Amino acid sequence: MEVMVDTIDMIIERYELGSWTTNAYLVRCKTTGKSFLVDAPANIYTLVKRMGGEVPEWLLLTHTHLDHIEGLKALKARINIPVAVHSEDAPNLPIAANKYLGDGDILRIGELQVTVIHTPGHTPGSVCFQLGEYLITGDTIFPGGPGKTWSKEDFQRIIRSITGKIFNLSDKTQIFPGHGSPTILKKEKEEFAIFSSRPHAPDLHGDVSWLTS
Numbered sequence: 001m002e003v004m005v006d007t008i009d010m011i012i013e014r015y016e017l018g019s020w021t022t023n024a025y026l027v028r029c030k031t032t033g034k035s036f037l038v039d040a041p042a043n044i045y046t047l048v049k050r051m052g053g054e055v056p057e058w059l060l061l062t063h064t065h066l067d068h069i070e071g072l073k074a075l076k077a078r079i080n081i082p083v084a085v086h087s088e089d090a091p092n093l094p095i096a097a098n099k100y101l102g103d104g105d106i107l108r109i110g111e112l113q114v115t116v117i118h119t120p121g122h123t124p125g126s127v128c129f130q131l132g133e134y135l136i137t138g139d140t141i142f143p144g145g146p147g148k149t150w151s152k153e154d155f156q157r158i159i160r161s162i163t164g165k166i167f168n169l170s171d172k173t174q175i176f177p178g179h180g181s182p183t184i185l186k187k188e189k190e191e192f193a194i195f196s197s198r199p200h201a202p203d204l205h206g207d208v209s210w211l212t213s
C-alpha cells in the first residue's frame with residue numbers, strides 16, 4: 001500500500017494487486033469517513049479486510065478487462081458493495097452492475113465529489129474519475145503514452161478522449177493510472193506535443209509511446 005494523496009479532506013491509497021500488478025485505489029473522505037474503491041483486481045478482499053469491517057460506499061470500475069475485475073466476484077460474495085460501471089463495458093461483468101456511469105455524472109461520497117469522464121479507446125466504456133486536481137485513469141493514459149489499443153480506430157478514439165477531455169483539465173492534475181506510477185498532466189501534454197509533431201503510420205495502434213513511437 002502507498003498513500004498517494006493525504007489532504008485536509010481526503011486520502012487516496014494505491015494497492016498493487018494480482019499477477020498483472022494492477023492498481024486498485026481506496027479513496028476516503030476524512031470528514032465523514034466514507035470511502036470508495038476503484039477497480040477490483042485479484043486479492044481485492046485483502047484490502048477490504050484491512051479496513052476493519054467497513055464497507056465502502058461504491059466499487060467504481062474504470063473498465064472491465066480481467067486484470068481490473070478479477071477479484072470482483074469474490075469481493076461481492078463477501079460484502080454487499082454496489083458496483084458502478086459504464087454501460088458499454090457492463091456486458092463483460094460476471095455479475096450485474098448496480099449503476100451505469102455516464103460522461104459528466106457526479107457521485108457524492110461523503111463530502112467528496114467524483115466526476116465521471118467517459119474516455120473510450122482502450123475499451124468502449126473506459127472512464128476516468130476526477131476529484132479536483134486528481135484523476136484516476138484506469139488504462140486510458142499512463143506516464144509516457146496512452147493505453148493499449150487493438151485497432152487504428154480505437155487508437156484514434158483514445159487520442160480524442162485524451163486530447164478532448166483529459167487535456168482540458170488543469171496542468172497540475174495528478175494522474176493515477178491502472179498500472180505503475182503516477183504522472184502529472186503537464187508532462188503528458190508536453191510529450192504528446194512532441195508525438196503529434198512527427199509523422200506516423202496511418203494504422204498506428206497497440207502500445208504507443210509519446211516519445212518513441
